[in-house]
Amino acid sequence: MSLSMYQASVPTFVAMLNNLDAILQKAEAFAKERKIEESVLLNWRFTPDMFAFTRQIQIATDFAKGTTARLAGAEVPSYADDETSFAALRQRIAKTLSFVQTFKPADIDGSEDRDITLKLRGEEIRFKGQPYLLRFALPNFYFHATTAYDLLRASGLGIGKLDFIGPI
């Protein structure tokens, strides 16, 4: 079967969000076992002017819901961005997974040339669907997912790249 816009988006987000959820589950257990306050890990960042762990997960999920909704021409759901625990972040991932999975191939396939307009730092940016997915949404999604992984890994959580890549 030919590669399609649906195949390159929904199953990717679903797989990676499931992997992130499993990593967060390990982080939750790790914090409990080592008696680390969850807030310490949730607010961990590599340098003061980078986003903390919680924000990395918020943005990764934002890219998953925003990308699939925009490619389908649907409304992007708004989240409160108020998570203060691993459990709440895992609920956010679960909510995102449910949303992303509402889309069927027919909703997203053929969106290569769909006009997509974003507001970024106050400026309007216009894309066609295909470069939006390949050159903007996926690199951003992976950027925040990887940074979240790296923050936990650097904090001593016993995870490896297979946790990030997931079952293949």
Added chain:
Amino acid sequence: MSLSMYQASVPTFVAMLNNLDAILQKAEAFAKERKIEESVLLNWRFTPDMFAFTRQIQIATDFAKGTTARLAGAEVPSYADDETSFAALRQRIAKTLSFVQTFKPADIDGSEDRDITLKLRGEEIRFKGQPYLLRFALPNFYFHATTAYDLLRASGLGIGKLDFIGPI
């Protein structure tokens, strides 16, 4: 135009390798300006059992050359993995860019169901072309590219996410 295996691979690798090269150029200037031995940044890692910066770039370029070659049914070029300077890593990126750009759409399009066999930690893994690209090669490529970025960012290099995403 419909999304294709070529579109989802070659232009992605080309864009991201160019972005990495620009980041490495900034890192080279930063090391000189701050009088940091290049080897310190090249050997930087988040935790003792994670790969150092140099290895992250080596693996990212390995995924770019390996993925495009395998999808096209071509031989994967072997590199010596002996880089000990930013200049040498930038040469590796340039060499990878030249290689990746030898492939034309006709070489890679239609590779969705191509059988691909990899040896991973001594075990043979078999993929079809499409899941190999979407579920294995791209997540791995972005994982190492992002970790390289994060290492430099955490070391004080003045870069932002736009350096990672590049011109869009």
